[in-house]
Structures are given as structure tokens and as C-alpha cells.
Amino acid sequence: MLDKRIKVKKIQDLGAGNHLLRLASPKQAGLTRPGQFLMLKCAQGINDPPLLRRPYSIFDIWRQPKTGHPAGMDILVKNVGGGSARLAGLKPGDAVQVLGPLGRPFEVPVGLGNRIRFACLVGGGVGIAALLLLARKLLEQNTHPVLFYGGRVPDDLVLREPFERLGIETHYTTEDGSMGERGQVTLPLEGFLSRYARAGLRVYACGPWGMMKAAHNLAVRHEVPCEVSLEARMGCALGACLGCTIRAWDEKGEEQFLRVCQEGPVMSSRTVDWETPPI
Amino acid sequence: MLDKRIKVKKIQDLGAGNHLLRLASPKQAGLTRPGQFLMLKCAQGINDPPLLRRPYSIFDIWRQPKTGHPAGMDILVKNVGGGSARLAGLKPGDAVQVLGPLGRPFEVPVGLGNRIRFACLVGGGVGIAALLLLARKLLEQNTHPVLFYGGRVPDDLVLREPFERLGIETHYTTEDGSMGERGQVTLPLEGFLSRYARAGLRVYACGPWGMMKAAHNLAVRHEVPCEVSLEARMGCALGACLGCTIRAWDEKGEEQFLRVCQEGPVMSSRTVDWETPPI
């Protein structure tokens, strides 16, 4: 993990406050594994507010056209406040201080394809950002990733193309059904689980707390392993401040507090106390 | 006086950390009188640091080529810290929140030309910014402005051309004499005063505290009226916070504290307590 001042290569407005930021940093890109994140300083000067850096999932790795070597990271930024607004306002050529890659990645055991048939990727809103690298990794392991992607309105369903280009099965949902199925993303997921649970499945979810909780409950009901990528406000992202913890259960079923930046962001949904949201 | 969000028309790097900022604001330009200043918010958001606005003299008024009506103000910004650095980094098209024009202008009584022969304008460093509009006003009143302009090195002597274009007498000084006379600006001033004091003179000074103090002492010695444009850290620039005061003497010779933003920035040098610098 490195702390580097790197350049913005380009920035793309995806609508509905979403922006795709392309960062140039071969070293950090080369170290990245699916589910990891970066900490971005959202102001010019290191001591300018907002003081604390902001965590962002690494959506994709882009590569040198010629060599094919990793050249940098793409991140998805939704403008929700002071820090993200500044990131959304960055211009190509601007420099940002970026720490990472950080955190525990998704688990994709080698040969997973021999054990399970489908991997259900469940994304809500910007949670989608954690799932693309995972989908690729799963394909390498000969499993069939299936994307379940929900938003309130169609505009929330950004960055579908990169998944569709992988040629994987996709299920979209919106509240009013104006795109894909009508309702929560857990609706098609439930159908899928009841149909294929016996075939061997895994669930990987990233999105709003409520959505991940629902996905977890379905996974439990159908006795399917489930990993979630969690969110928490972060101080250091180095495991030092203990500010990013979530309430969880240890082997003995006793309360414990786990650091989203270290033991997470990806955790087995079974360890999480879903009654205590960390934000 | 108005508080407006106005556009940067252009910005010119004058070297040695100095920048000439052209602001578009016909109304504020129209209200301006020589010696007045503006308060600029140096950050994007009104609540972003630096919180307090920064005071800047109005160097010049620029006009509509066609109509000749006032179109905006030029200000000279020297990069000395957080706020000025941000101003120096502004780009054409950027918007800044600007309060003004503010403060007590220089005194140029009508028909001053009949009473005095020369007006000595004494500028040190960025203090020059307070003197151009004054020089024009003095010419209108048929007096002969003479510019005494000192800096440490030649690069400090910015914006000489606008004065030279007025065709007035100029005296430059630098510490090592690499431009103009060698030494302090008060050297040529002293010579001039001893030669012409009887002819009727006035001194108008703006620059570092020490320079204005020296000019004041010379003016006193030669029994010449002297106005100085003072600097102080400012909070409101509206006369409300009492943060910008300098120590001064009242008629009875008793201590009083005068607000640089209201009773100043221009004051008679006789009222100032030169032993108590306000910064």
C-alpha cells in the first residue's frame, strides 16, 4: 500500500451526480485486488478541509494500450457532500493524494468454479463500484457471475455496460419498474436463489446497508455463503484509529468490533450485527 | 458599498509573486474613490477557509472601450500566504465574492492645485496599489504628482508603466541601486522636501509601516501635511468588529483606537501612534 500524489487522467459525468474518475498510478493499480479501496484527499493542500480522506472502491484497472500493463485505477464518485463534490470537480491534469490499495478483498478461492455454479453479485447504487473487478476474477475461476443491480430510478443504474460487455447475465430493478424489474433488487435475487441454491451459489453484495442486510437474510435462508462490502466513516484507513468499526459477532457469538478498513471492507455477512449500522 | 459575486476578467503575472487581477463589476467600479479598498473572499464556498476576507486596494478602474463607463476594478495581489495564494491562483471566468468599495479615501480638496505645487506620492512594494487613482485625481486638480517608489530589488517595482504614462516625475529606489537610486525611498523624498517644502507640498504614502513612519517624520520635519494608507488585519471591514484598529492620538493628545476600515485606511499621519504597529 502506497501514499502517492497522482494525476487525474480524465473525468466523466455519468449523470445523477455520478462521475467516473480515471487516475494514473501504475504501482497502485498493479497491487489492486477485487473489493479493495483507495483513500483520497479531497482538497488541494494536505491540511485543507475536509481534513479526513474519503474511501472509494476501485471500480476498474485501466491498462497501457501497448503493453497491457496496469496504468491506473477508475473510481466512481457520487456527489453527496463536501469531499465528493470536490472530487467531482477535479479536472484532467489535477493531482490528488491517494492512499491504497487498502482493505480485505473478496474471497474467490481457486477452482471455485468446480464447487459453485453461479456467483450472485448484488449491487445497489454506487455499490456497483466494488463488483466489476470481482466479476472478472470470478470468470477467471470459471464461475458464472450473475449481476443483480438495483436503483431508485434508471439514472442510478450507472456503469452497466462494463458488466454487459463481460457477457454475463444481468437483472436490473428500479422502484417504479421504468427500467428492469419493479421493486427492490432482492426480488429477482430471491427468485434466483430459490431456483439455484442447490446448484451451488455464492452471494457478493455491496450497496446500502438495508440492501446488504436483505441480501444477507436471503443468503441465510437459502444457506448460501454471502460476503458483503461494508461502509463506515474512516479516519486513517490503516487500522490505527479504530474509528471505522462495525459491530460484529465472534466465534463464541460474543460482541466484537471489527475495523472496516482492515477486517473489511469485505466480510462474511454472518459476522455482521445487522441491527447496528455504522453510519 | 456592495457585496457581490463577480467574475475574474483576466489575471496577469507580474513576477516576484505579484499578480494583477482584473475584476468585472461596473457598479462597484463606479462607486470607487482613490485610496479605497475591497474585501475579497479567497475561497470558493463562503464558509471555506480562509474564513475572513482579505483587504485589497483598488489599483485602477477599467472601462468599457466603447462607452468609457466604469466596467470593473484592477487589484494588485502579492502572494504572501493562504488567502493571497488562492487569489493568485484564480483563472479568468472564476467568480469571487467581493465587498466594497470600502474605507476613507485620500483627501484631494478641490482647487488643491492653487494651494500646493507638488504632491509627493510615496509607495513601497504593493503600497503602490493605493496611489494610481490618487495620481489621476491630483492631476485633475492641477497639482503635479511626483512618484517616489521603492523596493528591495527591481522586481518589486511593479506597475511603474501606468504612472509613467501619466507623464509625471518619478523617483525609483532599490536596496542595491540596481534600479534607480540606491537605498530607501525616503532618500529622494527627503531631498525633494528640502528643496520644495516652501513651494507648498503634500505627502501621500502607502507601504510598509517603517516606510510610512519615515515619510511621516520627514513630513513633520518639513511641516508638510501627510496622509498615509494603513494596513491592519480585518474582520468585517464594516466598522463592527473593532478588530482593525490602530493606536492613535485624539485632539487632546490622548490615546484612541481608530478603525482602519472606517476612519482609514487613509489617515493623517499626525494622528497615528507610530510606536504601535497594528500587525
Place this chain on the structure above:
Amino acid sequence: MAAKKPPQGGRNQIKSVKTSVEISGVQFKNPVLTASGTFGYGLEFAHLVDLSSLGGIVVKGISMKPIKGNPPPRIYETASGMLNAIGWQNIGAVEFITRKLPALRKYDTRVVVNIVGFDLEEYLEVTRFLNDCPGISALELNISCPNVKKGGFHFNKNPRDAFEVTDKTRKASPRLPLWVKLSPNVTDIREFARACADAGADALSVVNTFVGMAIDTEKRRSRLRFGTGGLSGPAIKPIALRMVWEAAREVKIPVIGVGGIATTSDALEFLIAGARAVQVGTASFYNPAASQDIAEGLERYCRSHSIADVNELVGSLKT
């Protein structure tokens, strides 16, 4: 972006919102006032702010006789805040009544007079004098100014002294409601809130500035000639908010929140924590219209959140 959705989940907006609040029998048209010393005598802001849009104006601290104040430099900016050591410079009560108050009374807003003194007798003298002046809605007793060598400040070093000065001043102002402005430079603000309430204070303003310091590392001197100064601005908001919350739960009299309030959302935090009204201070320096913006913002917020009466917000913090 939960932050932007109304909690009740989009009930229809309501027509009229009751924004007025009552403090010790006096109605303020809305809960937004300006903080003493940051808005002068009000008139300085008249071309930039519609003074009649404000709940009230708390004027600069007034003493019986004029006070010259501290030598410069008097202010210095710090991270999201500023230090000041003005030293009670003011024109004196007589000058205020004759030259400032008449002009201020032309506006449809409440005038609250912040009073200062170097000893108890001076407090009582100015109190008695102002008590008889029409056009004043309340007195705010400043026993918490850190920027004078002697004087009010020490009254806020121990609750017994705070009780005494409040009690005596209370008796000296039979006609006018008495607010007491507390210092945050204490171990337990609740003791002082309780003492002042017991002594008959009609309301509490919480808080004044925090004693701070900044050093010029080149000159090896304090940035302020006085040495230390009072810290104000957004930097102190979290501490001020906590103290308002503690004080409001400790006493029954209204608490007025002060400290780092610069936005509508800041004001909402203080109301929810238990403040009946708020005062906007340092924000007026860099955003002269801050107080008016917040007064209007509160009404907009109530409308969009279907809150019929701003008083519903007061002390509504869930715990």
C-alpha cells in the same frame, strides 16, 4: 443521500410556518439573532442585511462609561476560526442610547443590549441606567469575556460568583428580562447554568469565546498584543453545541445557542440540542448576510419538512 430527504418521508408541504419564539415573555419573530460584538450596533450592516428579517440584534457590549479597548493587533485567523482581544471598546451607554438606539428602533426587530463592567458596581450602574430606556427587549449580562485583565470574566470562574452577579443585576433591572452569557472555559457548564437560573436569570446565552493563543514563530511573540484572545467561529461549534445540550437539560429557562453557527443546518443542530434561539457571530464577518440567510433557511426547512412550528424542533434530539 439520506441527508436530503425529509425524515417523515415527504408529507405534503405546509402553507404557513410559525417561526416566532418566546424568551422570558418576549416574542421574537424568529429564533435567529446576531451575537454581541460581531454585528456592531446593527446599523453597520444595514445596507447588506434586512435587519427587519432578524429575530433580534444583540449589540456590542456596553459599559456605563466609554472604554478604549486593547492595543492592536486585536484579531488573528486560525483554522476555521479566529482569535480576538478587542477589550470591550465601546461608546458607552449614554452615547448608545442617544446616537445608536433611535436609528436601530426604526427596524422591526428586537434589540438586546449586552452589558459589561470591570466590577459589580459598574454592572449595576449600567443595568439601572438601561432598565429605564425604552426600545430595549432584554439585557445580556456578559460575565464571560476573556479579553480584559480584570472584570466580568472572573465572575465565571466559580458558580457562587456567577450567582451573586446575576442576583444583584436581576434586582437592578426590574423591568427588563435578564439573559446571562456563560463562558465555555469551565469544567462543568451545568453548575453555572444552574447557579444563574437559581439567581433569577430569564435566559442563558451559551457560549462566549474560548481562551486561545497564536504565536508568530519569527517574532516569537503572540499574534495578539493582549497575549491571549477569544476563539470563535466554526472551529468551536462542536464544543458549544455540547454545552448548549448540557445546559438546556439542566435548567428550565430558555437557552440561546451561540458558537460557530454559519449555516441553517448549524442553527438546526442547536435548536434540536435544546436551544430556543441562536446567535450568529463570526459568520457575519465573512458573510454579512449570514443571519438573514439562516432566518430564511429555517423557515424553508420547516416548510419542506412539514414542521408547523419551529418550536417543535427545540430539544427534539433523540437519545
Place this chain on the structure above:
Amino acid sequence: MAAKKPPQGGRNQIKSVKTSVEISGVQFKNPVLTASGTFGYGLEFAHLVDLSSLGGIVVKGISMKPIKGNPPPRIYETASGMLNAIGWQNIGAVEFITRKLPALRKYDTRVVVNIVGFDLEEYLEVTRFLNDCPGISALELNISCPNVKKGGFHFNKNPRDAFEVTDKTRKASPRLPLWVKLSPNVTDIREFARACADAGADALSVVNTFVGMAIDTEKRRSRLRFGTGGLSGPAIKPIALRMVWEAAREVKIPVIGVGGIATTSDALEFLIAGARAVQVGTASFYNPAASQDIAEGLERYCRSHSIADVNELVGSLKT
């Protein structure tokens, strides 16, 4: 731009600068330490900071038994600062000694252990235990953490209690120097500095966090599950600096400055105000190398200002 010229007006630069400072008989290679709870057990920062470049590392507060800490959310950012209510989560003394200290000792820097407890007996227990452990340069007694319901905090509500806990802990650590970390949430820090010095403290760390609060106006809940939290960061620097200045003039033992230090110039302010050393806290979160940057910056400053010994700066404030 006086700010950039050396005061003595450009004397020739000097070759070597003595940067080491002594605190209660122990030499620190430079006056820059990391503040407890903001640098973990040090190892978390090892790939980003050269730990051997630091004067010392004060590790996260340690109790005899492990502590789980407070439920989330535990932190929230405020204007130029942050609130935290971690609640003393730590792995316990045994785990620290066996699993963390050995790795930390590989670095050429001093290790200071911050100790916490819910009552006096717990303080004494962990003190006795650590007193016998090699590789520790000092203990820092944390009687000022605002983020636990019971425990240390109340020891800093009145000087007599501060005296008692210091006195007893002092006797329980015959071998190790004892630093006491003071709370800023007091009326007069000098009383507490004096009490701890009288009780035999070897040094004082000034200060811990300020009790603050932030409210989610939509949920009408505190931003922290615990309710209140400790405010840290640049926002508090002016108040911390003032308290360091007061404490350093009150007692003879060394004072270590803590609070909002993020730059070399911040550190210089604290040294000039009277601090023998400084601790860098919150700044390490957003600038992991802040402490190393400052340690190097101080040496550069001394060289460019012809200061042969960093101790010349300590308490050099002109008044």
C-alpha cells in the same frame, strides 16, 4: 513577507543541530512524538513513515484486560477537526507486550505507553504490570478521556482526584517515568498541572480532546452512537497552545504539547510557548507522514535560523 526571513537577519547557517530533548532523564532524539490513539501501536504506519525518524511513539491507551469499546458510529468530521468516541478499545497489556512491543522495539525510537482504566485499581494494576516490562521509556497516565461512561475522565474533574491518582500511580511505577495527560475541559488547567506535579508526575501531556457533539438534523440523532465525542485537530490548536503556555509557566516539570499540530510551524508555536516536546495526533490520519515531516522540518528550521540546539526554542516566547 517578514514571515520568511530569519529574525537574526541571515546569520550563516550552522552545520549540526542538537535536536534531542530530555524528559525526566530520558533522551528523545527529537521533540516529535505521535499522540496516543492516533498512531495505533506504531506498526500500522511502518510502511509509510520511517519510525526511527521519530522522537517517540505514544501507543494507543492500554488497559490490563482488553476493552471492546463503543458501538459505531465512532467518528465524525467537523470544521478543521473531528469528533471521536472510540471508548478505549484495546488489546490489553499482555497482548501488547507479547505481540506488539517486540516488533516496535526493532525501531530506533522511544515507546511511551498510554494507560487507561475504569477505576483506580485498574490503573495501578496495569501500571505495576508495565513497570516491569523492558522496552518502555515512560508511561502516560490518561485521566482525561471523555469517551467512556465511567473511568479516567472524572479524575480530571477536580485537582484533588488528579493528585490522588497521580500519587498512587507514581508509587506503582518505581522504575518508569510517569507522564500525566491532562484534560482541556477544565476551568483552570494550572490547578491540575500543579496538583499532578506535586504528586510526583515526571511530565505533563497537554492536552487531550475537548468534549463536543454533532447532530444529524435529519435523523435528529447524535452523529456518534456514544452521544458526545472528543474534538481534535487543527480547530483546537489555539486553545491547546494557550493551555500549554499556562501549564509550562506553572510547573517545573516538562510539558509536552498536544492539540492540532499538523505542520512544523504548529510545532514551533508549542515549543516557543514552553513545550519541551510535541505530539502529533489527528494529522497522521490524513497525512500519515506528518510526524516525520515535522521532525525533519524542525531540524531544517533550526539550521536556517542558526539555532544550535532545539532546546533554545523552548519557552522563548517574548511577552
